[in-house]
Amino acid sequence: xxxxxxxxxxxxxxxxxSVAIKQAxxxxxxxxIKFENKxxxxxxxIANFFGVTTRTIERIxxxxxxxLKDNGFEVxxxxxxxxFKKSSQxxxxxVGQTTRNLGVSTFRxxxxxxxxxxxxxxxxxxxxxxxxIVINVLAEKTGGNVKYINQRDSNYLTSALKENTARKxxxxxxxEFVEGxxxxxxxxxxxxxxxxxxxxxxEYRKILKLNQSDSVRNTLYSEVLLLIASFENGIAQEIETxxxxxxxxxxxxxxxxxxxxxxxxxxxxxxxHDARTKMASRDLNFRDALHTQLEEYIAPVSEEDFEKFLGExxxxxxxxxxxxxxxxxxxxxx
Numbered sequence: 001x002x003x004x005x006x007x008x009x010x011x012x013x014x015x016x017x018s019v020a021i022k023q024a025x026x027x028x029x030x031x032x033i034k035f036e037n038k039x040x041x042x043x044x045x046i047a048n049f050f051g052v053t054t055r056t057i058e059r060i061x062x063x064x065x066x067x068l069k070d071n072g073f074e075v076x077x078x079x080x081x082x083x084f085k086k087s088s089q090x091x092x093x094x095v096g097q098t099t100r101n102l103g104v105s106t107f108r109x110x111x112x113x114x115x116x117x118x119x120x121x122x123x124x125x126x127x128x129x130x131x132x133i134v135i136n137v138l139a140e141k142t143g144g145n146v147k148y149i150n151q152r153d154s155n156y157l158t159s160a161l162k163e164n165t166a167r168k169x170x171x172x173x174x175x176e177f178v179e180g181x182x183x184x185x186x187x188x189x190x191x192x193x194x195x196x197x198x199x200x201x202x203e204y205r206k207i208l209k210l211n212q213s214d215s216v217r218n219t220l221y222s223e224v225l226l227l228i229a230s231f232e233n234g235i236a237q238e239i240e241t242x243x244x245x246x247x248x249x250x251x252x253x254x255x256x257x258x259x260x261x262x263x264x265x266x267x268x269x270x271x272x273h274d275a276r277t278k279m280a281s282r283d284l285n286f287r288d289a290l291h292t293q294l295e296e297y298i299a300p301v302s303e304e305d306f307e308k309f310l311g312e313x314x315x316x317x318x319x320x321x322x323x324x325x326x327x328x329x330x331x332x333x334x
Contacts, residue, residue, distance in 0.1 A: 004115040004127050004131075005115060005116060005117075005118050005127075008067060008300075009298065009299065009300050011067075011112065011115045011116075012067075012300030013285045013300050013301050014111070014115070014130060014131075014134055015071050015108055015111060015112060016300055016301055016302060016303045016305075016306055017134060017137070017301075017306045017310070018303055018306055018307060018311065019137050019141070019306060019307075019310045019311055020130070020133050020134045020137045021107070021108055021111070023133055023137060024107075024111065024129070024130055024133050025107045027129075027133070028107075028126075030049065030107070030110065032045070032107070033084070033087055033088050033104075034087060035083070035084050035087045035104075038106055039106070039107060040084070040104040040105065040106060041104065041105045041106075041107075041109075041110055042102065042103070042104055042105075043057045043058065043061075043103050043105075046105060046110060046113055049110075049122065050113065050114070050117055050120040050122045050123050051120055051121070051122055052117060052119065052120050056117070056119070057113070060113060060116050060117065061073070061103065064112075064116055067112065068105075068109055068112055068113075071106075071108050071109050071112045072105065072106040072108050072109045073103065073104075073105050073106075073109045073112075074103070074104060075101050075102065075103050075104075076101065076102045076103075076104055077100065077101045077102075081099070081100075081101065081102055084102065084104070085099075111126065111130060114126035114127055114130070115127060137310060138286065138310070141309075141310045141314065146286050146287045146288075147208070147210070147214070147219060147287070148218065148219060149286050149287070149309055150219055150220060150221045150222070150282075150309075151218070152308070152309045152310075152314035153221065153222050153308050153309065153314070154308070154313060154314075155222040156221075156222045156225075158222070159222035159223075159225040159226050159229075160217070160218075160222075160225055162225070162226060162229045163217065163225040163226070163228055163229040163232070165229075166228070166229035166230075166232040166233045166236075167229075167232055169232060169233060169236040170232035170233075170235055170236045171185055172236070173235070173236035173237075173239045173240055174188055174236075174239065174255065176240075176243075177239050177240055177242075177243035177249060177250055178239060178249060178250045178251075178252065178254075178255045179249040179250065179251060179252070180252050184252055184255075186201070187252065188252075188255055188256065188259065189201065191256050191259045191260070192228065192231050192232070192235070192259055195231070195259055195260060195262075195263035196224070196227060196228065196231065196263070196272065196275065196276075197224070197275070197276060197279055197291065197293070197294060198276075198291075198293035198294060199291065199293055201216050204216055207283075207289050207290070207291060208283070208287060208289050209289075220279075221275075221278055221279060221282060223274060223275050223278050224275045224278070224279055227268075227271050227272070227275045230268070230271070231259070231262065231263070231268075234262055235258060235259055235262060238258045238262065239255055239258060242254065242258060273297070276294050276297040277297040277298075277299055278305075279291065279294065279297075280294035280295070280297045280298045281297070281298050281299050281300070281301050282301055282305065282309075284298055285301045286301075286309065
């Protein structure tokens with residue numbers, strides 16, 4: 001993991017991980033002011049906790065204002081500030097009754113400060129522990145095997161079935177209308193992979209450290225599977241159309257050009273961007289796998305994704321997978 005003090009993406013990947021944040025909040029047990037069903041911390045509290053001056057905290061806020069605001073930092077004024085002051089009176093924390101505006105942070109923002117403070121020993125200890133918690137949560141939820149973390153998405157089964165149906169249309173079309181031996185299927189599939197995520201099957205296997213017996217499709221995210229299904233459906237139709245126009249079997253190069261042309265269609269541009277972003281970002285965070293051809297698409301993994309793959313929603317999917325083992329057997333290496 002990159003140094004959290006220098007990588008905003010790494011910081012956000014931890015701060016968006018609500019499962020790990022909840023566990024950290026429970027473990028650290030840092031006393032705050034309960035307000036609107038959340039615990040908040042004043043700048044003075046945060047400075048005291050990390051053993052730095054309030055001016056240091058203010059400089060962090062000045063230099064990283066948008067990041068902190070995005071994670072929950074806010075300035076209270078007016079009626080909300082008055083209510084907050086009443087809440088603080090129930091604690092031994094002095095807010096200052098003449099204060100007209102007050103910066104406050106949630107626990108999530110407190111962790112954000114821990115990732116930005118480079119001179120605090122306490123912040124360094126927090127960074128080390130939160131990384132351990134993130135690693136432990138991932139190991140606990142996946143049983144130590146992140147290879148198939150994509151299957152924890154409740155949309156995975158539906159997407160896999162749709163791709164399986166599209167795959168049959170594609171292979172039937174290639175078998176009937178494209179010349180060549182049995183290797184043409186794998187070669188044209190690699191052309192599709194290259195068009196979508198800029199890697200062929202063997203390159204993808206190497207990045208994810210898959211065995212030869214592992215199915216590439218069984219490791220793909222639902223959004224990527226749906227995009228592949230769209231490609232395969234469109235390619236199958238285009239190959240048949242070109243065959244009818246030509247009146248004889250297409251060459252491998254002709255079929256390849258159909259795929260490349262289709263991949264450049266404006267219709268697929270936003271879908272390609274979305275699939276590449278999700279694949280590059282999720283694999284780096286969950287699988288510690290870097291797709292160098294997709295580095296420009298790497299972004300923080302969303303809070304929704306952490307819930308999807310590690311939260312309560314994913315637990316129900318584990319049961320669903322067990323209930324549909326026959327589906328996975330049918331999908332294996334299609």
